[in-house]
Amino acid sequence: MRVEERSAAAGARRRATVLAERLGFTGERLGQVQLAATEMATNLIKHAREGEMMARIARHGTFAELELLSMDRGPGMADVPGSRVDGYSTSGTLGIGLGAIDRLADRSGLHSVPGHGTVLFARFHQPGGGAVPEPAFCGLTRPIDGEQECGDAYAVRTEAGVVYVMLCDGLGHGPLAARASREAVDAVRRMALPARPAEILRHVHQRLSSTRGGAVAVAAVDPAARQVRFAGLGNVAAWTVGSGRRRGMISVPGIAGAQARTFREHVYDLPAGAGVVLHSDGLTDRWDAALQPDPSGHDPLLVAGALMRDAGVRRDDRCVVAVVPRDGR
Structure with missing residues (x-):
């Protein structure tokens, strides 16, 4: 999904919702997936250029996860650990997006290079599916x-x-x-x-x-x-x-x-x-x-x-x- 205009955040949320419901996400946990997808898309729209997102189901044997991935060619971040702390912001906003994604996801990660762009992912384990091994x-x-x-x-x-x-x-x-x-x-x-x-x-x-x-x-x-x-x-x-x-x-x-x-x-x-x-x-x-x-x-x-x-x-x-x-x- 290309995420370059404000309306794209709603599209990313819908795509994540469809896949999450297929895996049995409901109620509060489904809302957390929707929030993470919205925050990832909003970050791209506000801070990046050439932003893209991927949402998919990844299966590992009997285990399954929902994966969200965002990629951009934006300004990047010099302080990656600091950017994941609530309150950090480069645009005068509240700066809660990346910290929220970390808390909501079962596994997440971030790679950013100043002047080069940022890659961010979040994984959500299938409800009732047990622990998913760290992928190789x-x-x-x-x-x-x-x-x-x-x-x-x-x-x-x-x-x-x-x-x-x-x-x-x-x-x-x-x-x-x-x-x-x-x-x-x-x-x-x-x-x-x-x-x-x-x-x-x-x-x-x-x-x-x-x-x-x-x-x-x-x-x-x-x-x-x-x-x-x-x-x-x-x-x-x-x-x-x-x-x-x-x-x-x-x-x-x-x-x-x-x-x-x-x-x-x-x-x-x-x-x-x-x-x-x-x-x-x-x-x-x-x-x-x-x-x-x-x-x-x-x-x-x-x-x-x-x-x-x-x-x-x-x-x-x-x-x-x-x-x-x-x-x-």
């Missing part, structure tokens, strides 16, 4: 303007402490690209694990033979071994990120489902506190790791959201997945 990954997709379906998709599975990530960028955009990506996701979901990324990539390549194909990358993130195994075909970008630096991973030219002469697998070090990011070519690779939230100590939703905002400058489908290992999980 997050993926975001967004279709090109004018399309309802995104031609990019991702799948993430965890087996024996290793996080397997696959990202597919279906050729072109629209329904046919989305079909190719869905086929890739289904192939990964059905494949027996553990497996090497090159094996997974070969399997996806075979499954995409009846589609228009796409660029595909697979990473196996092993925090215990402090390494990442990676295999890529086409122009999906992959990086290890940490301490304000990034290191790229190597894909080979080709199109999964059509042109693939070889499936090469490489092994990369995963320093302590580092994370892994994969993104489609709907995001430029000319982003500055020093301006992104460091995976160490930040939620993967913040990592993915900030990168989607900063690097998503091309007119194309977009997908980004961030993996932030949690205590060996």
Whole structure:
């Protein structure tokens, strides 16, 4: 949702309400979700430029959450901890918005850089659903303007402490690209694990033979071994990120489902506190790791959201997945 005019706050509130009611939110708790959505949108309208919000249901096995995410290219904040205290304001208002969001949400986070913008998220656990584990990954997709379906998709599975990530960028955009990506996701979901990324990539390549194909990358993130195994075909970008630096991973030219002469697998070090990011070519690779939230100590939703905002400058489908290992999980 674009949030740039005053009327957009009501739209954000309605969208959050529909999803919250689907998860069984009622009464006071539903009102708290509505208040948080309204405050997030109002902050964008008052303080930011190029403001956007996302509202979605995220499922983790038997658990479910409502996620709210706001992104902007506004002035940013120099004092992030202070901005989350009631009474802090940069515009002469009461300054209760960010503090209220912290109190109302089950989990929230904020990343802001002066002159660069702010990313803020809030999560609300499904009523009666029990405790939701801290996520080790997050993926975001967004279709090109004018399309309802995104031609990019991702799948993430965890087996024996290793996080397997696959990202597919279906050729072109629209329904046919989305079909190719869905086929890739289904192939990964059905494949027996553990497996090497090159094996997974070969399997996806075979499954995409009846589609228009796409660029595909697979990473196996092993925090215990402090390494990442990676295999890529086409122009999906992959990086290890940490301490304000990034290191790229190597894909080979080709199109999964059509042109693939070889499936090469490489092994990369995963320093302590580092994370892994994969993104489609709907995001430029000319982003500055020093301006992104460091995976160490930040939620993967913040990592993915900030990168989607900063690097998503091309007119194309977009997908980004961030993996932030949690205590060996």
